[in-house]
Amino acid sequence: MRLTEKTMHKMFKRWNVHRAPGLDGRTEWFEAPPYRVLLxxxxxxxxxxxxxxAYLALTxxxxxxxxxxxFR
Known part of the structure; x- marks a missing residue:
């Protein structure tokens, strides 16, 4: 999940919008165009x-x- 979070932050860095904490406690939002969400x-x-x-290959x-x- 950390890799997913880091990847998303890198991809959406340009569209990051910081807001004051709301009722849900979340302060970070992204306002990205639909094509960026699809990407x-x-x-x-x-x-x-x-x-x-990679996990399959390693296994x-x-x-x-x-x-x-x-079984040598």
Whole structure:
């Protein structure tokens, strides 16, 4: 989630609007054009896909190493 938060802040830095705390306690808002929101969605989807693929690849490598060591 931290990676997502950092990515979003970098992408929307230009449209960051600070407001006084409201009833919900939130003070940070973004006023970005719709195409930037779509770009953010695509970027986050690709980032999640990449992270999940890396986890899958690492899991396969660990299993291969385990089976190689156990069933020599």
């Amino acid at each position: 953010m969605q695509v970027t986050l989807f690709l980032l999640c896909w990449l992270v999940n693929f 396969i490598l660990i299993l291969m190493l385990f089976f190689t060591l156990v």
